[in-house]
Amino acid sequence: MKCKQATQLMSQSQDRDLTLKEKIQLKLHLLMCDGCTHCNRQMSIIRAAVKELGDRK
Amino acid sequence: MGKNTAHRAQESYRSEEVSAEQIAMMRDEMLRFSILQLRDSALAEDAVHEAIIAALSLGKYTGRGSLKSWVYAILRNKIIDVIRQRSRHPAEIFVEDDDMGLDDQFKKDGSWKKTQKPADWGHPETVLANEQFWRIFATCLNDLPKNTARVFMMREHLGLELKEVCKELDISDSNAWVIMHRARMQLRKCLEMNYMQGELL
Numbered sequence: 001m002k003c004k005q006a007t008q009l010m011s012q013s014q015d016r017d018l019t020l021k022e023k024i025q026l027k028l029h030l031l032m033c034d035g036c037t038h039c040n041r042q043m044s045i046i047r048a049a050v051k052e053l054g055d056r057k
Numbered sequence: 058m059g060k061n062t063a064h065r066a067q068e069s070y071r072s073e074e075v076s077a078e079q080i081a082m083m084r085d086e087m088l089r090f091s092i093l094q095l096r097d098s099a100l101a102e103d104a105v106h107e108a109i110i111a112a113l114s115l116g117k118y119t120g121r122g123s124l125k126s127w128v129y130a131i132l133r134n135k136i137i138d139v140i141r142q143r144s145r146h147p148a149e150i151f152v153e154d155d156d157m158g159l160d161d162q163f164k165k166d167g168s169w170k171k172t173q174k175p176a177d178w179g180h181p182e183t184v185l186a187n188e189q190f191w192r193i194f195a196t197c198l199n200d201l202p203k204n205t206a207r208v209f210m211m212r213e214h215l216g217l218e219l220k221e222v223c224k225e226l227d228i229s230d231s232n233a234w235v236i237m238h239r240a241r242m243q244l245r246k247c248l249e250m251n252y253m254q255g256e257l258l
Contacts, residue, residue, distance in 0.1 A: 002167030011238040015212070015219045016230075038175035042245045045181045049194055050213040052185065054090055054129040055122065 001029045006036045010043055074117050079124060080109050087132055094136050094210040096203045104139050108132040137215055140207075140225060159242050175245065178253055190252055197247035201240055208233060209240035 001009075006029045009022055018026065030037050084105065091101035108131045112118075118127040162173040169175070178184050201209065211222045212233075223233050 002163075003169050004163045004167040007242060008234075008238050011241050012234050014241075015234060015237055035169045035174040038177050039245065041181070042175055042178055042248070043241050045178060045184055046241060046244050046248070047213060048181060049185060049191075050198075050210070051216075053214055054133070055126045 001025050003029075003033060003036050006030070006033070007039055010036070010040045014043065014047060073119075073124065075112055075115070075124065077113060080112055080128060083125060083128060084109065087128070090129070091132065091136060093198060094207070094214065095139060096207060100139050100143070104132065104135040108135045111135070133215055137217070140211060140215075159239050162242060162246060173246065176249060176253055178249075190248075193248060193252040194244075197244050197251070200247060201243060205236055205240045205243070208236045212237060 006026060009018060009026045012018065013023075013026070030040060087105045087108065088101060091104045092098055095101045095104065108128065111131050112128050118124060162170060164170055184190055198206065198210075208222055208226065208228075211217050211225070212219055217225075219230070219233050219237070222228075223230055228236075
């Protein structure tokens with residue numbers, strides 16, 4: 001799997017359940033790829049930030 | 058320990074009168090917030106107006122959060138109402154945004170371009186406590202293409218299931234996944250370029 005597809009799967013994992021095969025593919029890719037591991041964490045930060053909009057004092 | 062817990066619960070659950078002045082002070086910010094999601098200033102104005110009337114007619118608020126989060130909860134519901142009404146409007150046609158913000162991050166073979174490889178932003182709590190981050194985040198959200206922003210905010214901010222977003226906007230699941238992916242990737246890139254680079258270097 002290439003990085004571009006990995007980012008598609010990490011994004012979709014926030015919107016639907018990945019299949020077992022997809023989960024394994026993504027996990028294996030993340031183990032080998034720093035860039036995608038960072039991207040995955042960034043997506044979580046972005047998700048948390050959007051939720052918090054409007055609730056900040 | 059029991060005493061402590063009771064004390065905390067009492068502290069966090071409040072009931073307060075709502076004054077028109079307090080709400081009026083929030084109006085501009087509410088309007089910006091509403092425009093960000095509806096991308097239509099007249100509709101945004103209506104949503105804010107209705108939220109303010111609803112808040113004032115309830116008279117007092119009870120809840121765990123601040124007055125602001127209570128008012129925003131009302132506003133979010135009004136925004137969802139507006140989105141639902143609009144999606145039933147036959148003249149509304151969903152037009153695809155172009156593929157900006159994605160293809161420029163990857164090489165042809167699908168690996169990261171050297172200059173675009175995501176960096177470590179550090180601990181989420183630290184990032185979310187940084188005022189500079191929030192300023193840039195607001196700008197980056199505003200820079201999203203109109204339809205991308207609508208789908209993204211309905212899903213992530215208003216908290217609708219993607220299925221429901223698809224139904225409201227009459228788009229397919231796979232279409233919605235593509236839009237969400239682009240939105241996240243473009244926000245990531247924008248944040249990294251404008252904020253994280255400066256923090257890290």
